Amino acid sequence: MFSGYVDLTWWGYVLVTLALTHVTIAGVTIFLHRHQAHRALDLGPVPSHFFRFWLWLTTGMVTKEWAAIHRKHHAKCETADDPHSPQVLGLNRVLWGGVFLYVKESHNPETLVRYGHGTPDDWLERHVYTPGQKLGILIMLAIDLALFGLVPGVLIWGVQMVWIPFWAAGVINGVGHCWGYRNFACADASTNIVPWGILIGGEELHNNHHAYATSARLSSKWYEFDIGWLYIRLLESLGQARVKKVAPRLRLAAARQTIDLDNLQAVITHRYDVMAKYMESLRQIYREEAGKLKASLDAKSLKALKRWLARDAEELPEQERQRYVAALEKSSRLSLGVEMRHELVALWQRSTATHEELIAGLQDWCRRAEASGVRQLEEFSSRLRSYAL
Numbered sequence: 262m263f264s265g266y267v268d269l270t271w272w273g274y275v276l277v278t279l280a281l282t283h284v285t286i287a288g289v290t291i292f293l294h295r296h297q298a299h300r301a302l303d304l305g306p307v308p309s310h311f312f313r314f315w316l317w318l319t320t321g322m323v324t325k326e327w328a329a330i331h332r333k334h335h336a337k338c339e340t341a342d343d344p345h346s347p348q349v350l351g352l353n354r355v356l357w358g359g360v361f362l363y364v365k366e367s368h369n370p371e372t373l374v375r376y377g378h379g380t381p382d383d384w385l386e387r388h389v390y391t392p393g394q395k396l397g398i399l400i401m402l403a404i405d406l407a408l409f410g411l412v413p414g415v416l417i418w419g420v421q422m423v424w425i426p427f428w429a430a431g432v433i434n435g436v437g438h439c440w441g442y443r444n445f446a447c448a449d450a451s452t453n454i455v456p457w458g459i460l461i462g463g464e465e466l467h468n469n470h471h472a473y474a475t476s477a478r479l480s481s482k483w484y485e486f487d488i489g490w491l492y493i494r495l496l497e498s499l500g501q502a503r504v505k506k507v508a509p510r511l512r513l514a515a516a517r518q519t520i521d522l523d524n525l526q527a528v529i530t531h532r533y534d535v536m537a538k539y540m541e542s543l544r545q546i547y548r549e550e551a552g553k554l555k556a557s558l559d560a561k562s563l564k565a566l567k568r569w570l571a572r573d574a575e576e577l578p579e580q581e582r583q584r585y586v587a588a589l590e591k592s593s594r595l596s597l598g599v600e601m602r603h604e605l606v607a608l609w610q611r612s613t614a615t616h617e618e619l620i621a622g623l624q625d626w627c628r629r630a631e632a633s634g635v636r637q638l639e640e641f642s643s644r645l646r647s648y649a650l
């Protein structure tokens with residue numbers, strides 16, 4: 262009664278556990294995330310039903326709840342209404358208690374009604390998967406016990422049960438908004454944890470995802486690898502998936518003398534890349550100015566200035582905002598860089614402006630940058646003129 266049908270060495274049980282949890286990760290990233298929440302791809306009936314069944318067995322999660330909570334996260338990111346923002350709630354609470362935040366939000370009927378549209382609503386969902394959430398994971402326990410025996414079976418099942426709550430609800434939602442690198446300067450605090458998206462199915466590339474949420478591919482740079490995208494391409498080759506949208510590829514052409522519609526549209530399309538590169542220029546200005554600023558700023562304010570540069574003054578607490586404004590007054594080059602950043606962002610936020618007005622605005626911005634006498638702004642203007650679709 263204590264042994265199962267399969268007798269393995271200890272490392273055999275480890276490999277089996279990793280394989281089983283990896284299937285679960287694939288189900289979350291391909292089915293729940295990219296297919297259901299963002300509609301980045303269509304899935305055929307075979308993988309769609311398999312993933313839904315497997316996630317019922319290994320997580321007990323309801324598709325509508327997961328999709329709704331994730332969509333709300335994007336809509337309310339880093340605000341008090343975000344279901345799991347570490348910027349609001351703190352990293353420890355999200356990292357170690359992300360699953361409880363998920364459960365709490367799943368009991369909010371307003372979230373499900375507003376954000377849960379378009380998810381499965383067939384007989385299986387209404388009569389098996391939703392009302393029988395706990396039944397699925399109990400069936401999985403019975404299967405693990407039958408296959409591997411009492412001790413290995415319980416341990417494997419236990420790992421399966423904590424895998425998604427820790428890695429998805431904790432690490433991705435927590436660390437993925439606090440620590441890592443950023444390819445794109447989107448409005449939230451999302452980061453890419455590592456460039457190799459293997460352990461969590463590609464979800465490690467979280468900043469890329471927040472920049473282009475409806476992209477079926479999460480990798481962006483040549484050195485990044487998204488194993489979920491590999492699986493999607495394999496399913497596509499078998500006729501079981503159809504990719505609907507991927508993030509646009511950046512193309513730089515020869516710098517134009519005159520801004521045209523193609524250039525404008527490319528700048529707007531790649532605006533997160535534009536701002537990421539602009540912040541690099543702004544940090545270069547800061548490094549050049551730091552030596553001069555030491556004479557007029559204390560060490561604490563000088564160090565904080567670098568952090569403040571990435572934020573709007575209006576977002577800072579009043580005391581910090583006053584210190585930030587006072588620090589900027591000590592450097593005309595930094596002050597100009599911050600001012601022109603706000604003007605650049607305002608260009609693509611002018612929703613009522615005509616194409617002609619936006620082209621004229623971008624042309625004027627480039628002209629003033631090139632006449633500023635600040636090398637970094639001059640070089641950035643040249644890059645801005647080279648963006649192409």
